[in-house]
Amino acid sequence: MNSNEKAAAFRALHQAGKPFVIPNPWDAGSARMLEGLGFKALATTSSGFAMTLGRKDYGVTREEALSHGAAIADAVEIPVNADLENGFGLAPEDAAETIARACATALAGGSIEDSTGESRNPVIEDDALAVARIEAAVEARNRSGRDFVLTARAEAFLYGNCDLDKVIARLNAFAEAGADVLYAPGLPDMDAARAVCKGVSKPVNILILGALAKHSVEDFARAGAARLSIGGGLAWNAYGTLGAATEMLTEGRFDMLSANRDGAKKIAPYLKA
Template identity: 35%
Template sequence: MSKVEIFRRLHRRRAADDPLVLPGPWDAASARVFAEAGYPALATPSAGVAASLGHEDGQTPADEMFAAVTRITRAVDVPVSADVEDGYGLAPKELVERLLEAGAVGCNLEDSNGGVLKDPHQHAEWLAEVRYAAGGELFVNARIDTFLHGDGDPEQAIERAALYTAAGADCVYPITAPADVLPLLRSGIHGPVNVFAKVGTGPSPAELGELGATRVTFGPGLQRRAAAILHELVQEMG
């Protein structure tokens, strides 16, 4: 069975209190830690990778991001999905080729650029082109930024989700959606739902699963926590 099929199966028939938890490695070393801990798959965070490369979030050159993803996928045997922001302006065919060359089995694709929401119909058309270029070789997670850059209207998020799933997205990701609206989103969205969790605070992954999450990711939270721990260690050394 291919890694992408393994990854797809991990999203299916999940118990309500057992969502797929995908830690976010920012380099090869962190990826090995998560894989050795027993996680069946990983999902890179663009902000965490950016920080490891010395860039601000959203400022990583495409070549550097794909190179970082390649190092991560080579370091572990488990499937790895890659956050490639809004696709770096690449044509769908080239974007898919570069993801596959990097060893990724899936990708996050945002529906905003520079903090501005994209037209959902145009974005859906673009996602459909990505889906066509990828065939069954990539698991496409369509990020919905209405809670991050919009007015936070759950109905708008549901409408975008419908467009994106119709375009071929395998999963949708209403990032930073408040926990209390997750049941509404779950009732209106057909297919897997990715939910953002905060590290060490807020609802646990199991609780998010009971609210409607199919899978849970942490964005750059783990990288930032690791950096904070390192800072504490440096202070102790002094």
């Protein structure tokens, strides 16, 4: 598939009440394995990618994130959505440039957050600015001449600002601005997920995090979700195995190395020559 075909296929997957799971690889190898397992689409993860560089989340540049996303998109035949953080700047022009450059790759879509990157005020408080950034991203996508699925993220719940009505209002404003998919990561429970899905006019992506991890795909289908992502969950689990290294160093033991071999054997057949 070419870029437009991948974007069209990705767009078609988004059906309220029929959610698909979109796992988040952290490099080309994990992307190919997940594709081999049968997933229909993939998404990059900012925290997972940052770990591959030995950095904390939000520790990568626009150029690095776009290069990483393009490399994963080129490694597989299925659609790939890019975690583009806050567009790498707070001005609408920053979001526009990030989306324009993403549209020049094989990526099928990408997300823009309303986060600031600042610890004291982590989410953009100015509603007009938050919406203007999505409008600029949409305009950049439209000028590119190709299809590209734009996801707009309202980050408040991740930072403890848990006013559900305000989050839903912002998501609806993003929808009016032209976003294709709406995303409020960090929702505390299924009631909140259900309220978001019922309260907005575009397909909703739900992050499987915290208490939401105890629910099934069928539960999210009944709530009205269209897409289910796990963020850096797989990457954190994979890198968590490095905890075995501390036991080698401090206790001189190696028995913990067998803990994840069975899982590795399941994906080994999808390694390419």
